[in-house]
Amino acid sequence: MAAVTAGDEGTGGDVTPGGAPPAGPGRDELLIGLDIGGTKILGVAAGANGRVVAQALAPTPNGGGAAVTEAAAAVVGDLRRRAGGPVTGPVGVGIPGLVDVTRGVVKHAVNLGVDDWFPIGDELAARVGVPVVVDNDVNAAAIGAARVTGHADLVYLGLGTGLAAAAILGGKLRRGAHGAAGEIGHIPVDPAGRRCRCGQVGCLETTASGSAVAEAWPASDLPPARALFDAAAGGDEKAAAVRDRFAARVADAVRLVCLTVDPEVVVLGGGVSQVGERLLAAVARALAEQAADSPFLRSLDLAGRLLLVPADVPVAALGAALLGTTPPGGTRSDGTAPGGTAIGGGTAIGGPALDGPAARP
Numbered sequence: 638m639a640a641v642t643a644g645d646e647g648t649g650g651d652v653t654p655g656g657a658p659p660a661g662p663g664r665d666e667l668l669i670g671l672d673i674g675g676t677k678i679l680g681v682a683a684g685a686n687g688r689v690v691a692q693a694l695a696p697t698p699n700g701g702g703a704a705v706t707e708a709a710a711a712v713v714g715d716l717r718r719r720a721g722g723p724v725t726g727p728v729g730v731g732i733p734g735l736v737d738v739t740r741g742v743v744k745h746a747v748n749l750g751v752d753d754w755f756p757i758g759d760e761l762a763a764r765v766g767v768p769v770v771v772d773n774d775v776n777a778a779a780i781g782a783a784r785v786t787g788h789a790d791l792v793y794l795g796l797g798t799g800l801a802a803a804a805i806l807g808g809k810l811r812r813g814a815h816g817a818a819g820e821i822g823h824i825p826v827d828p829a830g831r832r833c834r835c836g837q838v839g840c841l842e843t844t845a846s847g848s849a850v851a852e853a854w855p856a857s858d859l860p861p862a863r864a865l866f867d868a869a870a871g872g873d874e875k876a877a878a879v880r881d882r883f884a885a886r887v888a889d890a891v892r893l894v895c896l897t898v899d900p901e902v903v904v905l906g907g908g909v910s911q912v913g914e915r916l917l918a919a920v921a922r923a924l925a926e927q928a929a930d931s932p933f934l935r936s937l938d939l940a941g942r943l944l945l946v947p948a949d950v951p952v953a954a955l956g957a958a959l960l961g962t963t964p965p966g967g968t969r970s971d972g973t974a975p976g977g978t979a980i981g982g983g984t985a986i987g988g989p990a991l992d993g994p995a996a997r998p
């Protein structure tokens with residue numbers, strides 16, 4: 638296991654979206670959150686105020702749910718050693734795939750070798766000795782972004798391999814009646830477009846995602862988005878055209894979420910966002926072009942709502958840590974209710990309250 642950093646990783650202070658006080662563990666107790674991805678497991682220990690005090694990183698093993706659980710437990714152990722404070726609260730896990738939040742089980746986490754329902758909540762809890770709360774990784778990232786940005790009304794746009802969004806509206810995470818809220822990557826927008834991995838044709842994800850960039854601008858030595866934006870900045874006209882087309886499709890996604898739920902801000906995150914301000918500028922430019930002939934769109938100032946996820950804060954892992962302060966349905970994976978946590982009241986965890994099951998393709 639390679640620990641990346643352990644130390645002072647400020648996350649913007651005591652930002653509490655929605656004005657609700659941090660709930661759950663005492664202020665001195667540290668929370669642990671894991672962002673389990675296809676290639677790595679990134680864990681953080683954070684205070685209830687959202688301040689990250691330690692991080693640990695390990696590669697995601699092949700071999701399915703049991704191997705992933707073992708590696709996740711090792712990251713938790715590493716964080717406990719590094720944290721320098723009491724770490725006895727629940728562990729939060731953000732994981733890609735279909736997540737049933739109330740049962741702590743995940744399905745179709747293809748990158749992790751998990752196909753059928755796998756009870757990662759119970760399995761990990763048995764290994765680390767504390768309750769475990771599980772949610773979809775994009776939901777976790779939105780919760781982390783809410784804490785870091787101080788906005789309790791936002792849409793997080795995850796520009797990773799695919800495209801997915803998560804909405805925190807009025808301080809409450811919207812999972813949807815079937816857990817499909819935010820699956821905007823699979824909204825078909827082009828009948829003449831390409832077949833999507835979901836089976837439909839012309840999904841937004843086929844043009845506005847990391848894999849779309851990789852296909853349009855293959856690169857071997859750099860992440861494709863970085864290679865593309867570097868080439869465009871260096872004067873490559875073809876790259877500039879590809880960049881601008883991509884930015885216009887991301888702008889479509891921004892327009893879509895803004896006209897659907899009208900959030901205060903839209904936070905751009907995911908692997909593609911690592912190109913930084915250049916992405917923000919390109920998308921803002923595309924939004925301005927789209928609004929050029931529309932007084933209606935101009936009046937909504939979509940470009941002015943764009944934020945970039947901070948490069949130095951692992952928002953998905955942080956959001957996973959904050960998950961532990963307000964378990965869905967008011968119970969943890971061991972069936973107990975945490976002391977001191979506002980449950981089911983619409984405000985909690987210093988921001989988003991959690992509702993309903995989460996399930997994403």
Ligand SMILES: [Zn+2]
Pocket residue numbers: 822823824833834835836837840842
């Ligand atoms: Zn699709």
